[in-house]
Amino acid sequence: MEYSKIDKLNVNPSLLGFGCMRFPKKEDGTIDEVEAERMLDHAIESGVTYIDTAYPYHDGESEPFVGRVLKKYKREDFYLATKLPMFKIDSLEQAKEIFEEQMKRLDVDYVDFYLLHALNKDTWKKVIDLNIIPYCEELKKQGRIKNFGFSFHDDYEVFEEIIQAYPWDFCQIQYNYVDREEQAGDKGYALAEKLGIPLIIMEPIKGGSLAVLPNDLADKLKQHAPNQSISSWALRWVASHSNVKVILSGMSTFDQVVDNVKTFANFKCLTIEE
Numbered sequence: 001m002e003y004s005k006i007d008k009l010n011v012n013p014s015l016l017g018f019g020c021m022r023f024p025k026k027e028d029g030t031i032d033e034v035e036a037e038r039m040l041d042h043a044i045e046s047g048v049t050y051i052d053t054a055y056p057y058h059d060g061e062s063e064p065f066v067g068r069v070l071k072k073y074k075r076e077d078f079y080l081a082t083k084l085p086m087f088k089i090d091s092l093e094q095a096k097e098i099f100e101e102q103m104k105r106l107d108v109d110y111v112d113f114y115l116l117h118a119l120n121k122d123t124w125k126k127v128i129d130l131n132i133i134p135y136c137e138e139l140k141k142q143g144r145i146k147n148f149g150f151s152f153h154d155d156y157e158v159f160e161e162i163i164q165a166y167p168w169d170f171c172q173i174q175y176n177y178v179d180r181e182e183q184a185g186d187k188g189y190a191l192a193e194k195l196g197i198p199l200i201i202m203e204p205i206k207g208g209s210l211a212v213l214p215n216d217l218a219d220k221l222k223q224h225a226p227n228q229s230i231s232s233w234a235l236r237w238v239a240s241h242s243n244v245k246v247i248l249s250g251m252s253t254f255d256q257v258v259d260n261v262k263t264f265a266n267f268k269c270l271t272i273e274e
Contacts, residue, residue, distance in 0.1 A: 001047025002267035004245040006198050009147050009169055011112070013079050015239055016264040017050035018043050018257075019202065019250035020066050021057040031058055031065055039257045040069050044078065046261040050246045052200075054083040054117055055102060067106035080108060081200075083117035083151060084132070092130045099139070113200075114145035115172060120154035124162050133166060151202065152184055159184040163191060170245070172200040176210060177237045179203070193243040200246045201238050210234040224274065231256075232263040233274075240269040 002015040023036040040051075051070065053062045063082060070078065082102055089095050102111075114136065116127060127133060139145045151172035152159055163171060171192060173184040180186045192199050205211050211231035213221070218230055238247050251257050 001261070002239075002264045003047075003049075006170075006245050008196065008198060011079065011147075013050040013246050014048045014264070015245070015247060015267065016043075016048055016235075016260055017052050017081075017200070017246040017248040018048055019248040020051065020053040020062045022250035022252040023058060023062070023065075024252055029059075031061055033065060035254065036065065037069050039251060039254050040066075041072075042254065043251075043257050043261065044073060046265070048261070049077065050079045050081065050113075050248075052081040052113075052248050053106075054115075055085045055098060056088070056117075063102060063105040067108065071107065075108065079112040080106065081113035081115065082106065082111055083115040084136075085117045086123040086126055086132070087118060089126065089130070089132075092132065092135060095130065095132055095135060103144070110144050110146060112146045113170065114139070114148055116150040118153045119150045119158075119162055120152075121158045124158065149200075151200075152188075154183065156184060156187050159188045160191060163188075163195060163197060168197050170198045170200060172202055172248075174203040175199075175201045175238055175244075176204050176206050176234055178206055178210065189241065189243065198245045199241075199243050200248065201244050202248045202250075204238040204247050204249065205231050205234045229259050229263075231259065233270075235260065235263050236268070236270050236274075239264075239267065 003012045004015050005012055018040060024032040026032045051066060053066045055063065084095060084098060136148050140148055147169040149168050149170040149172065173188055175189060213230055221230060221233055235247060238244055249260050251260060
């Protein structure tokens with residue numbers, strides 16, 4: 001497994017992170033816990049150390065399920081990330097209540113990476129008006145969160161404002177080889193790098209759409225590397241950027257876990273030709 005070195009935070013997470021928002025489901029819509037646990041176990045046993053969940057994932061069931069599975073492992077052997085849902089919060093007291101609920105759901109004493117979830121222009125205003133940042137700074141002083149950042153969904157101009165407003169430990173953006181001018185995009189990547197803020201990447205395969213390409217495009221990739229999956233190209237494109245420290249994949253089948261582990265077990269950056 002390929003690992004990143006984040007000197008600023010003194011951590012070395014796996015370059016592949018497990019995104020826990022697309023677990024397989026049973027017919028009633030709940031998480032297929034047996035299969036999802038098998039997937040998480042295989043990822044962790046293969047060297048994945050970054051596990052990413054959030055308060056609303058799977059209608060609130062992702063955090064408690066992930067917390068139960070991770071009890072099998074030593075706490076120091078993985079990095080746990082979760083998020084404060086600013087889109088649900090209208091007061092500082094509510095933010096405090098949700099954080100305490102998250103700690104109980106996950107059944108942990110601390111979270112390694114804590115994010116303000118899916119910031120945009122409106123939720124960023126709430127962050128400021130409700131004094132959320134000072135609260136999270138206090139949590140960090142207490143050791144209940146180790147690293148403090150945000151995830152982002154809006155235009156570049158909003159990203160520019162948010163990332164320059166505070167010395168974030170890290171931030172999480174959508175980035176892939178198609179959406180280079182969407183949301184933060186190339187300009188956001190460059191600005192984060194300039195500011196020395198490590199990046200966590202979501203949607204590297206664009207919600208799965210870059211795993212299946214039109215035949216004329218897929219054939220070119222298969223001719224070059226017949227043993228590589230189409231999705232591996234998207235992952236390797238993102239991972240070839242030096243300031244990308246974790247790439248989240250919202251895996252929903254066991255085969256996807258196996259394939260992604262294969263990509264990062266013998267990781268190679270894209271060549272100029274590729």
